[in-house]
Amino acid sequence: MSGAGFILAINFVVAGLLAAAFLTVALYDAKLTAARWFALGYGFGMAYFGIEFMIYMLGSNGPAVVFSFAVVLAGMALFNVGLAQKYSVQNPRTTMAVTFILSVVVCTLIQDQPRTSFWRMLAYQAPYFAMQVIGVWIVGFSRARGRLDTVLLVLLSASALQFLSKPFLMVVFGGTGATPQDYLSTNYALFSQTLSTIFAIGVALLMLVIMVRDILAAVTSKSETDTLSGLYNRGGFERLATEALEHAARRGTPFALVIADLDHFKAVNDTFGHASGDRVIQAFAGLLKGAAGAPPIAARLGGEEFAIVLPGANLIAARLFAEGARAAFSARPIEGLPADKRFTASFGVAELLASESLSGLMRRADEALYAAKEEGRDCVRVSRPAAVVAGLLAGRAK
Template sequence: MSGAGFILAINFVVAGLLAAAFMAVALYDAKLTAARWFALSYGLGMAYFGVEFMIYALGSNTPAIVFSFAIVLAGMAQFNVGLAQKYSVQNPRTTMAATFIVSVVVCTLIQDLPRTSFWRMLAYQAPYFAMQLIGVWIVGFSRARGRLDTVLLVVLSASALQFLSKPFLMVLAGGTGASAQDYLKTNYALFSQTLATIFAIGVALLMLVIMARDILADVTSKSETDTLSGLYNRGGFERRASKAMEDALRQGMPVSLVIADLDHFKAVNDTFGHASGDRVIQAFAGFLKSAAGGRQVAARLGGEEFAIILPGSNLIAARLFAEGARSSFSSLPIEGLPADRRFTASFGVAELLRLESLSGLMRRADEALYAAKKDGRDCVRVARPAEVMPGTAIGRVR
């Protein structure tokens, strides 16, 4: 077997492994429909390499060559469909269908040109470039791009350009052989197949890493989210509140915390049932979520207790926020409960002191909340700015 034939065999195995890997991801989470398209794409890659082996072993004709070309182009199109689903970009199916049809026609027409023709090779490779460029456009058009997604964009761009480099590579490597059957015996085939392997594996591995990142982020988010309210749970709140405090302090901004507790919540459950109590929790959580800005972090700490961290807000601003929330919620009707019945909440407010930890801030806000409960509920109380001695705060924010 020639060197190019060996690379072709490796590509066949690698395409199968990548198709299996993407299918495993799709089976892990049925919502990841993009993974199924990626698996189909690399499955078509296996079919392409199988056809190339048949051409090498049994000889070639125009239909076989065009069929081989069409399989690769179809596989790239399926990969683009997966990219569109992954990045929530409208699927450019019309553009891809037109590219596919025109390309197959052109591929058929150029078969009578000499195999050593530069323009024949350019016409053969340009559709691959165009189809890959559509994938570049899909990722580039996405608004939700992180560092890995940017790396993918760069690799896809390089992969697209390598198709345009192949006519020049053919000239430098001495041609593609006298016939399609001789192709795998040429140096050009060795270089071309190696380039294809590098980019196919690079793109696939990057996509697998990106999907693994998204799965991990989703698992983390679910583990830190309270199912009933849709807000963060205590663990998620503490992690994000600590980060928000660090960012605010680094920028020299104040940070305040508001802790709220629904009033007479046990009576709500006893009178109207636990399902109605859940609706009250969901209504208050929805209210907090809509009131929270981009940097603010809201959570359900447990039971009927909630918290929201307010970066950039001093004690006065935080108290105004709490007063507005108290007044608005007390006039909010709850779906499924008597129209004339209103529910209230008590609030405790504290501003972060120098060298104070999140636990210390939460303790003082809790004390203010206790004072609000003691003073008759449905009110806001502010924590006293007790001194915090250097060296005593646990897990202080620097």
């Protein structure tokens, strides 16, 4: 077996392993439909390498070469469908279908051209380039793109360009052989197959890493989310609030915390039932998320107690936020409960002090909340630093 034939056999096995890897991801989570398309795409790649090997071993004519070409192009199209699913971009099925049909027609027409022709090779490789560019377009138009996704974009772009480089490589390495059977015996085949393998494996492995990243992010989000309210639970809140607090401390920007507690919530459950109590919690959670903007770091700390951090807000701004939320909630009817029934909440507000930890900030906000409860509920109270309180008392004494 030639060196190119050996690479082709390796490609066959690698394509099968990658298809199995994506299929495993798809079986892990049925919602990851993109993984199914990736698995199918690399399954077509596996079939392509098998067909190429059969052409080399048994010998064949033009139709088999066209069929081999169509299989790999279809595999690339299926991969693009997976990309569109993954990045929530409209599937360019019409563009891909037209590209596929025209490409197969062109591939059929060039079979009578000399295999050493530069233009024949360019016409053969250009459809691969075009289909890969569609994948680049899909990732490029994604609104949610992180660092790894940007690396994927660059890698897909480089992979597309390598198809256009092959006509030049053919000239450099002495051609593709006089017949399809001679192809795997050429130096060009060895280099071309190796280059394609590097990009195919690189794209697949990076895509797997991206999907694992997304799975881990989803698992983390699920473990840190309160299922009833849709807000963070205490663990998720403390993690994100600590990160936001440290960021504010480094930049020297204000940072405030609001803690709220639904008033007489036990009476709501006792009077209207727990299902109605759940609706009250959901209504208050929705109000917090809507009032804070995106993305809010808001949580249901437990029971009827909630918290929300306001990066960039000082004590005055945080109090205004709390007052607005209090007034909006007290005027808001709750679906499924009497139209004239209204519910209220009490709020405690604190602004971050120099060198203060999240626990210290939460303690002061909680003390302010306790004061709001003691002073009649349905109100907002703020936690002032001891030095400010002492100054106010001294002023009154004068």
